[in-house]
Amino acid sequence: MTTTQPAWTATPTDEQAWLGRAREVAAILATDAVARDRAGATPRAEVQLLKDSGLVTLLGPAEHGGGGQNWTTAYRVIREIAVGDGSIGQLIGYHYLWFWAARLVATPEQIAAVEEQATRERWFFGGAVNPRDNDLIITEDGDELVYNGRKSFSTGSRVSDATVLEGVLAGTDKHIFAIVASAQPGIVFNDDWDNLGQRLTESGSVEIRDVRVPWAQAAGYVDREFQPRVYSTLNVPLIQLVFTNFYLGIARGALSTAATYTRERTRPWPYGGDLKDAATEEFYILDAYGDLQSKLWAAEALAERAAAAIEAINAHADTVTERERGEAAVLVAAAKQRAIDTGLEVGSRVYEVTGARASAASVGLDVHWRNIRTHSLHDPVAHKRAEVGRYALLGQIPEPTWYT
Structure with missing residues (x-):
């Protein structure tokens, strides 16, 4: 990226302001989108731009510094970003989905904890949840769950702060989602995304090796049983x-x-x-x-x-x-x-x-x-x-x- 970004200080307060912020970001991305696509480099600067602009916090609670916006605004923001760069539009869209993952399946206490930390620290989310692959296998070790396996697609995870994992508890039909830190020895992102388009989405494969998660962080589980809705x-x-x-x-x-x-x-x-x-x-x-x-x-x-x-x-x-x-x-x-x-x-x-x-x-x-x-x-x-x-x-x- 070659264009100097604005010195954003204030968080937008309504939908129109957020869309304006998204258009500013899109304009920056558009200046060298073709060159960056040709280079196919890891989009670390682009993700940092999404953080600096505050767009990663769009769905976060306002009391924790987030935008407190709804999905209608999020979808419009995704459209605006994709005008400037389709790959980065995909990344911010997937981020919003994985940010919302706790809302979908977690307990109220888990939701509150995840959204407060993710919003305050401006986490960028990725996910290793490709359903066409065999699921990650989860085993129990006392009060911990241990994830092992491979996913052939893991969009955004290589440039993320947090990765959403999904697997099946061995010997059961229990699918368990968990949010883990992306930067850890047990998560190995492979540099093998070499597709025709969406070249900057970091959608390559990932190896999960003995990643440990406390049972208490198994999304939506109470006393080791899922609470479906x-x-x-x-x-x-x-x-x-x-x-x-x-x-x-x-x-x-x-x-x-x-x-x-x-x-x-x-x-x-x-x-x-x-x-x-x-x-x-x-x-x-x-x-x-x-x-x-x-x-x-x-x-x-x-x-x-x-x-x-x-x-x-x-x-x-x-x-x-x-x-x-x-x-x-x-x-x-x-x-x-x-x-x-x-x-x-x-x-x-x-x-x-x-x-x-x-x-x-x-x-x-x-x-x-x-x-x-x-x-x-x-x-x-x-x-x-x-x-x-x-x-x-x-x-x-x-x-x-x-x-x-």
Whole structure:
């Protein structure tokens, strides 16, 4: 990163101020986003920027120096950050989910303890919770749990202060979440993230070797038994809507970058029989921008509707019903598929409105498409369409799983 950041001192006090702060951060990230993507270096400075700006504390309690904001604001902040850099939009989005993990599954006492310390110390969260891998195996050693295993993806953990672990207690079907310090000998982050897009998310594999956690810190467990709630299953809709919003931010960044290029560098086409003075007067260019912007606005509106459903659930977390949770998940599935389709279309068609010279590596328009294409493979979008189809046709809601 090459741009000097503002000397932030005050914590924003309302949503508009937080969104303004996010736009400031996004503008800093955008100045060298292409160069940083090409370099693929560990984003330590970028995470420090998120800390210095206070954005990591957005969901933290106000009495501990946090923003005290809700998920609607968090999703909008994610979108703004992703406009400047899609990888960092993903990192802040995952951070918010893992910061909220205690709210989802922990006891009230555990929630209070984690959120106070994480907010005051401006922790950045990562997670080793890839469900497609075999779970980490947990064994008991007196009053401690011992985690061992490997996860092939661990987004953000290498640049995190705290890592969320999830595993299964040996000989049982008990899944146990715990928050541990990332910097310890038993957690080994491998430098093996080498994918097409989202290159700065540090999503490589991690080895967990004899990481010890007191039973008292097993999230949501009382006397070694889990206290279940419907709300505990909201982690998947929450993070799927995180995905949706950084896809939309990336798409907006692509469209904005392309528009600047078109205004400043694209030349009108001289062989169509209707020579224009500027590319911005070309009918086909105006038509394409109008089409893409309309589709993006529509996808953003659906994402906002899904966020409102999540917010309604958060307002009565202890009494949410399976039907409420399921209908929110359907809206999230609909918003995600629209964001993917729109984002990929924007990322591809921007070349049509910028011209051949815009394919130069120095312009970096390819970054946006690569980022959405890479992360949108996280889970098959066809299954999201089918979830919406079952609801539309049969009135069925998805059963909670690791992906629904």
